Amino acid sequence: MAEAEEEKIYTRLMATAMSEALGDTPVVCLLGPRQSGKSTLVRRLLPKRHYVTFDDPGLLDAAQADPLGFLRALPEQVTLDEIQRVPELLPPIKLLVDENRTPGRFVLTGSANLLLLPSVNESLAGRMEVVRLHPLSEMEKQGTETSFLETLISGALEAAVSESGQVVSGTAEAICSGGYPEPLGRPARSARRWYRQYLDAVIQRDVSAVAQVRKEDDLRRLVEYLAHQTANLLNVNAASNDxxxxxxxxxxxxxxxxxxxxxxxxxxxxxxxxKRLVSLPKVHMVDSGLAANLLRLTPSDWSLHGTEFGGLLESFVVQQLICQSGWVDSELKFSHYRDKDQKEVDLVIEQGRRVWGVEVKRSASIKRTDAKGLARLATQAGKNFQGGALLYSGTNTLPLEPPNCFAVPIDRLWHE
Known part of the structure; x- marks a missing residue:
């Protein structure tokens, strides 16, 4: 399933990081999900560059048959799309880069995380910079320039009261539309078909690039299962039984x-x-649009299926903030907090030793008890705790009891 050109032109906020990498690094690798817009971004930044995609079976066969000969036959500066299909090219790329370290010589794009393959780190260590392109964030879809994450970690959150009784609109629509550019402009029925075909393409064509799977149907069943479990602690025993x-x-x-x-x-x-912290990871679907499609949820279900939308909402927020870290501070670390007293924080953000917490609530009203998780995290982190936010569906930004913590309208993720 080749990446399609977007009908609408979105400003990709990782373009700056991509341009900077091209200016000083011989190999720049743009990693992200299939259909997230990698090819489109590269072609806009480098419109005259020679472009080779290994979705083309003929080119794939030629590169696998003679990796070094294939590379030597290309122009000096080239883009190699879907590089995960031809890992045999990585050692010859190292050889050619050591002969000529011109910045931006090779641009690689991959729909699989090459950094999890040992051969990549061995072949291109010190020669390659990785840029991660997520599906479109709500900031990019709305054309917003100032990120909520930057406001949070800079300590610039302030109380603000609007009219009482109002509820943030557009949250369910943002969740269900997701971040893949292609289905955004389609009618609902066409978008649903696109998601089914997308998942088919990933499982049938991309899985073989990273592993051998005997039963593709089992993998598909697991994806659907994890969509139902999104934002929950990963319980492998339960998944195995189910x-x-x-x-x-x-x-x-x-x-x-x-x-x-x-x-x-x-x-x-x-x-x-x-010793009283829970050590299990949480599992999140990366794109909320795909997850909503697998759960058969639409924006009109927001008030009817609150429990399922609660998990989707949390995964959506996690994805938005991880996206924003790409242009705010790519070294930020993300985790979740949960202890054996059932106190939890949906997202913990770390910058060096400094710690912030983010909680997510679907409701439009808040209670003092909603901030208990943030208060516990503040106690555990001590002097390193910098503040936090409770994102909810109300329209007021209100102070909470933990220091530098506020209840914040969830649409601050995409509206300034």
Missing amino acids: LGLDRTTINRYITILERLFLVRQLPAWHRNGM
Whole structure:
């Protein structure tokens, strides 16, 4: 399933990082899910560059048959699309770069996470910079320039009261539309077909680039299962019992889905000496639009299926903030907090030793008890705790009891 050109032109906020990498690094690798807009971004930044895609079977065969000869036959500066299909090219790329270290000589794009393949780190260490392109964030879809994440970590959140009784609009629509450019402009029925075909293409064409899978149907069943479990602690035993697959297979398949950017495991936050913290990761579907399609949820279901939308909402927020870190601070670390007293924080953000917390609530009203998780995180982090936010469906930004914490309208993620 080749990446399609977007009908609407979106400003991709990772374009700056991409341009900077091209200016000083011989190999620039743009990684992200299939159909997230990688090819479109590269072609806009480098419209005259020679472009080769390994979705073309003839080119794929030629590159696999004679990797070095194939590369030597190309122009000095070239884009190689879907590089995960031809890992044999990586050692010859290293050889050619060592002969000529011109910045931006090779641009690689990949729909699988090459960094999880040992051969990549061995071949291109010190020669390659990786830029991650997520599906479109709501900021990019709305054309917003100032990110909520930047406001949070700069300590610029302030109380603001609007009219009482109002509720943020557009949240369900943002969740269900997701971030893949192609289905955004389609009618609902056409978009649903696109998601089904997308998942088919990833499983049938991309899985083989990262692993051998005997039963593709089992992998598809796991994707659908994880959509129902999104934002929950990963329970491999439960998944094994529900799907009739052994634990080893479940773990292996989840690793495959992570490599293909379909799911993410969000690790548990921890500190040395803290024994009462839960260590299990949470599992999140990366794109809320795909997850909503698998759950057969539409924006009109927002008030009818609150429990399922609650998990989707949390995964949506996690994805938005991880997206925003790409242009705010790519070194930020993300995790979740949960202890054995059932106190939890949906997202913990770390910058060096500094810590912030983000909670997500679907409701349009808040209670003092809603901030208990943030208060517990503040206690555990001590002097390193910088503040936090409780994102909810109300329209007022209100102070909470933990220091520098506020209840914040969820649409601040995409509106300034």
